[in-house]
Amino acid sequence: MSDQTIPCIELNGKPIPFQAGESIMQAATQAGVYIPHLCHHPDVSPHGSCRVCIVKVNGRVKASCITPAEEGAVVESECDEIRQLRKRLIQMLFVEGNHFCPSCEMSGQCQLQALAYDLNMLDTHFDHFYPNRAIDCTHPDIILDRDRCINCDLCVRASAQIDNKQALSLGGRGQQTHLQANCESGLLKDSGIESQDKAMHICPVGALLPKNNHYPQITGERIYDKAPISEVGNVRPENHQGDQTKGPIS
Amino acid sequence: MKKVVIEPVSRVEGHGKVTLHVDDDGQVQEARLHIVEFRGFERFIEGRPYWELPLVVQRLCGICPVSHHLAAGKAIDQIAGVSQLSAPAEKLRRLMHWGQTLQSHALHFFHLASPDLLFGMQSEVEKRNVVAVIEAYPDIALKGVKLRKYGQDIIKAISGKKVHGIAAIPGGMNRALKPEEIRTLKEPLNDIIAWSKDAVDIARSLYEQNQPFNANFASLSTPYLSLVSSNGDWEIYDGNMRIKEPNGDIFKDQYPCSEYFNLINEQVKNWSYMKFPFLVEKGTEQGWYRVGPLARVNNCDRFSTPLAEAARQQFMAQSSYGLPHATLAYHWARMIEVLHCAEAIQDILNDNDLTSEDLKRDGQRQATGIGVIEAPRGTLFHHYEVNEDDQVTMANLIVSTTSNNRAMNESIRKVANDHLSGQTLTPELLNLVEVAIRAYDPCLSCATHAMGKMPLQVELLNQQGQQLDKITRSHTGEIA
Ligand code: SF4
């Protein structure tokens, strides 16, 4: 096949090749271009719920994780309009939950917080909901802090698609949507989830956390203290050591 | 009874309001420092996993967050079942705490208290701030700024930030120091020690130059409570409690911190959010006591470092009988502590343990953790109960300023009785009341913004609550 026959999209003015069936997000990731995202992870099926991955495709705003790449499509992921919309989405995620960054173990490693910094978010713009959400500490090794959960469904999909467990699910509707343990008691300890599960290593925020991993880095040495998310992408702490990011950047 | 209202107190970290309750003969029967702040941290903590405590509670205070961080750190060590940290972890915590005490004391003395001390308590309002000190005494002011910065540098090296960093984890610390960080911290040490010595000299001569006024001003003969080490040395990170009677006799010694609740009780009064701790055995009226630099220096047998110990002996020599009780001697004692911290920092920076990775111990999970520490302002108690799921179910905090609550009221009362003339409220009296409160360096949250320019309001009320007189000081110092 000659170069001319490989289909390309134009992303931020540059040609990006893709294979048939790939989403814009997948094509961008393979080309090393970071499009901000929260509910997407290359190891599980796309969900299209957080909308943080919005881009302009031929002038229309679309979620890049669920929009197929099409030959010749003109895509913009970092124009002012998209960044402003994205900032509003991040602000909504902040006011919907209870995010006390100062004492959160994932502060400095949290993708939501990192995007807020990257988008120069200086306030929450919207009024806080201050929802009343229960924390689940019943599991001996794992804690689920629903205050910080953004209902991205990543852990749900990871549990079902990679761990083959379906330990978790999203329940409720609208503002009442919440992550629940898929078992009669509704408690994490009875859900079958375990520390080594992929579901435990995919949360973009500090909602699903191991109990024994307390603040491993001082301020200044955490992932996003060192480089913005636009440079290093969505990195989990276990894929990061020193200044090095191990494994593929997503 | 008439009531004089002073509101809010400037250059104290937070809003305060003072009412003076005067009888028909003009005698001040009672002075009340009304603490109107209420943060409700104890409730906020409930349900949280215990290892978050050092990070949550350090937000209680922007001036001595390290003290809260470490007190909670000590408590969660116990919850994690660790009664003895590794030597490197304990040394890092001590170093951090010395850095914290140094910076907090330097901030208070040079930025907040020195205008009164250098220019006099009745200096015009334009002078009552650190900028004026810098102009008039650039050398002294610069030393203060640098001392404070050095303490902050230590905190930052250990926790990553000057304020609200991350250091204590259950059973240890999360990071050792790097050799290059230690090298950098060692560089200015000779200056730091020299400036700390100067600070003691400044504090002492300021105190001695205006006698007997300073010795008598707001002075109270009280018991003192503090930690001491197992051999009676001055101690701020660990140890047990000692209480001395006003005459210097020992009332309690090596009292275990884990039983503080048998020693101290707290009284609630309907006019203040801040409670009134007292020694259970002595009761509410006789059992109030003082904490902080004056208490620590009065209580200890010695400092473990030579310069501070020499300074302590000079300090104790001022009083031929009993203990030094002058409230203004708090400043002097505070600077002796700065000197000791500087010496102790110098010693420990030569210790190879600081770079050791042996930082964490494990143990058998416990349900209770009680961390007691000497914060810059005095003994600080953190007490937590945790359920089987690792969630905090109960938190009780007694912060240093709370222990000095009654003493502050009594000092105000003494100042008012000594200086209130008739029914007239004067700006001079307001200044004196402020100076008395400030000697305790209370951690009420807005002192750093205030710098002598907070508006004050005084009301004179009779027994029926009618206003007889009113005086207001605006933020520009204008009296209306
Ligand atoms: S726990 Fe984390 S991964 Fe799971 S839904 Fe909530 S935010 Fe997403």
Ligand code: FES
């Ligand atoms: S990442 Fe595409 S919608 Fe969430």
